[in-house]
Amino acid sequence: MSALNLNKAVLCGRLTADPELKQTQSGISVTSFTLAVNRKCAKGQQQQTDFLSVIAWRQTAEFITRYFKKDSAICIVGSIQTRSRTDSNGQRSYATEVVADEAMFVDAKQDRALEEAAAPETSRVPAAYAAATAPVAPVFTDEDRDDDLPF
Numbered sequence: 001m002s003a004l005n006l007n008k009a010v011l012c013g014r015l016t017a018d019p020e021l022k023q024t025q026s027g028i029s030v031t032s033f034t035l036a037v038n039r040k041c042a043k044g045q046q047q048q049t050d051f052l053s054v055i056a057w058r059q060t061a062e063f064i065t066r067y068f069k070k071d072s073a074i075c076i077v078g079s080i081q082t083r084s085r086t087d088s089n090g091q092r093s094y095a096t097e098v099v100a101d102e103a104m105f106v107d108a109k110q111d112r113a114l115e116e117a118a119a120p121e122t123s124r125v126p127a128a129y130a131a132a133t134a135p136v137a138p139v140f141t142d143e144d145r146d147d148d149l150p151f
Helices: 058-067 109-118 127-132
Strands: 009-015 029-038 049-057 073-086 092-105
Touching: 009 049, 029 058, 049 058, 049 073, 058 092
Parallel strands: 049 092
Antiparallel strands: 009 029, 009 073, 029 049, 073 092
């Protein structure tokens, strides 16, 4: 009988600081940051927030550092990993973090464009991207009508 194993984390929150892209000695891109995620709470209770450690590698790290900054809303999909280390005194310590495999925008495209217009010197979203993703209303003409429909 095989056991089912599943380790998948989906988190939506806000970055607590600007993510910084670093390189390992072998040239692999990496970034680590803290994600503030609100807990679900009952009506009338005070909101509680968890501050979770996240690490991203390669293209995911590059994407996050390019398009997100402090207070940006982000959705992360990944897995939870625990690692341990032993210090020089023989004391063992553990760290639990989320390894991000995917990162997605949470804010509406219009909100990001407005945010960029308000603070272009601090924005990491290129103007061409914001303009290319702006919603365009469809234009309907009389040619689009089909009066020969049988119903």
